[in-house]
Amino acid sequence: MSLKLINENINALFDRKESVFALEDSKIPSKDEARQMIADHYKINLENIRIIDIVGTFGAHIVKIRADVYGSLESFNKYVKKTKKELAAEKKAAEEKLKAEAEAKKKVEEAAAEEAAKIESEKPVEEVKEEASE
Numbered sequence: 001m002s003l004k005l006i007n008e009n010i011n012a013l014f015d016r017k018e019s020v021f022a023l024e025d026s027k028i029p030s031k032d033e034a035r036q037m038i039a040d041h042y043k044i045n046l047e048n049i050r051i052i053d054i055v056g057t058f059g060a061h062i063v064k065i066r067a068d069v070y071g072s073l074e075s076f077n078k079y080v081k082k083t084k085k086e087l088a089a090e091k092k093a094a095e096e097k098l099k100a101e102a103e104a105k106k107k108v109e110e111a112a113a114e115e116a117a118k119i120e121s122e123k124p125v126e127e128v129k130e131e132a133s134e
Helices: 032-042 074-079 084-123
Strands: 001-010 016-024 049-056 064-069
Touching: 001 032, 016 032, 032 049, 032 064, 032 084
Parallel strands: none
Antiparallel strands: 001 016, 016 064, 049 064
8 A cells, every 4th residue: 555646736825735646455444544644745734635536446446536635624625625424424423413512401400409409308397396375
C-alpha cells in the first residue's frame, strides 16, 4: 500500500491544493481511509481535506484519489458547501443533544421533587389537641 502524488495544482484563490494521488492496493479504500492517508502525507488535520472521488481501474491494483487540501479549517468551511446528508446529520445530532439535555433537566427536577417530598414526610406532624372547655 503506497501512496504517490501524481499531480498537484495550487489554487491560491481558494487557499487549497488540488491533488491527484495513485494508491497501489488490492482494495479500494473508503473516503475516511483515503483522507487519513492524505493527512499523513501532508501532515495536516483530517478536517482540512475533502475527497473529490476515488476511482479504481478494473484488473489493475491502482486506485486514483482526487482530493482538495485546504490551508486552514476556516477556508475549508468558507468554500466547501455541505451536502443535504451532512446538514440532516447535523440537525439530527442537535435535536438529540436537546432531547438529552431536556431529559437530564427533567431527571434533576424529579430528584429535587422526590427529595422535597421525602423531607416533607419526615417532618413531625403536629397533632391538634382539642381541649374541652366546660
